[in-house]
Amino acid sequence: MHGQRKSPSYSNTFTRILAIDLGKFNSVACVYERATHEHRFVSAATTPKMIHDLLVEHQTPRPSDTLLVIETCDVAGWVYDIAVALGIEVAIANPSSEAWRWTRVKRKTDKDDALKLAKLTLLGQLPTVHMPSPQQRQRRRLVHYRRALVERRTAIKNQVRSIYSQQGLSLPLRGKAWTKAGIKQMSDDARTIESCAIDELWRGRLHVELQLLDSLSKQIDQVDAKLDALGAEDDRCKLLQTIPGVGPRLAETVVAHIDDPHRFKNARQVASYAGLVPKQFESGTMKRSGRITRRGPTLLRSMLVEVAWMVYMRNPWARSFVDRISRGIPSRKKIAIVALARKLLVTQWAMLRDGTSWRDPCAGEDKGADGRCAPGGCGVSPPEDTGHVTALSSVEVAIG
DSSP states (O other), X not given: OOOXXXXXXXXXXXXXXXXXXXXXXXXXXXXXXXXXXXXEEEEEESSHHHHHHHHHHHSOSSGGGEEEEEEOSTTHHHXXXXXXXXXXXXXXXXXXXXXXXXXXXXXOOHHHXXXXXXXXXHHTOOOBOOOOOHHHHHHHHHHHHHHHHHXXXXXXXXXXXXXXXXXXXXXXXXXXXXXXXXXXXXXXXXOOGGGOOGGGHHHHHHHHHHHHHHHHHHHHHHHHHHHHHHHHTOXXXXXXXXXXXXXXXXXXXXXXXXXXXXXXXXXXXXXXXXXXXXXXXXXXXXXXXXXXXXXXXXXXXXXXXXXXXXXXXXXXXHHHHHHHHHTTOGGGHHHHHHHHHHHHHHHHHHHHHHTOOOOOTTXXXXXXXXXXXXXXXXXXXXXXGTTXXXXXXXXXXXXX
């Protein structure tokens, strides 16, 4: 649901604002009258029935004259669905924006939060975000859930390595430890914890961890199978996988987060959504760019960077692009890879927007013996993104 918009997406015809500070168990609503600026507070339990009743009781006679304002959170989805079903317009606030930060305040309560939502809305300064459809939300959550499962599996593998290290034993480096032969070796070292003597309890811990690892790996396979089935039915995922080096995991992540590509006006908005644009610092005559903002979906950004390394190894145009940005300086290679991740995102957005497949920017260009483009070639965006990709000069010096 993240992705700040520069201007409010709601209409300006409302006469009453229902600004709700949603809590896990209890929510506080500020009923704000636009004409008189009078407001009052009401509380309700954070359940579908109670929120529904609150909206019905405090909406205007014509529901479209009421604007519901809520923050992005776990329950925002079903609250949004209830309001839309009642005919109430909804604005989803982005709490990570600068306007929403609470600094140097002596009091911060739920009522203060709700009133601030209403006042920012009235001033037209409320940063809003996109709310996907219920089906798209379910799909996005499954993508995020898979990453959570993978992180749990990584934690188990780290724990296994820690067990061996504590005993002065070693395991093969990197992925070699998790091959069938490696798992068999660890299984031979493991014992059920009930059968372990006190000086061999590490074998019992190892047995428990291996059982967890096996179970979790099977669950990840099930989730992967479901995501693969969804991707096979989605032409957007198939389209993005025409890029060499882009597989189903990145394709489904981009599709789940971009959702409607037409909600972004240009490439910079897309990059900003993923937190791949530099911070801006201006004071007087001083203007400089900092590191990337890292705002927006962490999963999307991390997946783009991971895949950028794969694309760099497989695509001549990507290698040429990285070489141009890094200028042959090893310390700038990571900066160039992040710039490539931004370029990948913008390219995929353009492909989704236009419905066109990948076209190699290096096609028809002279290449060297290593397959890289000739100097001065490549480094340009595919035709689908012409006119929408902003210059990367600021990113070149800011990412890292």
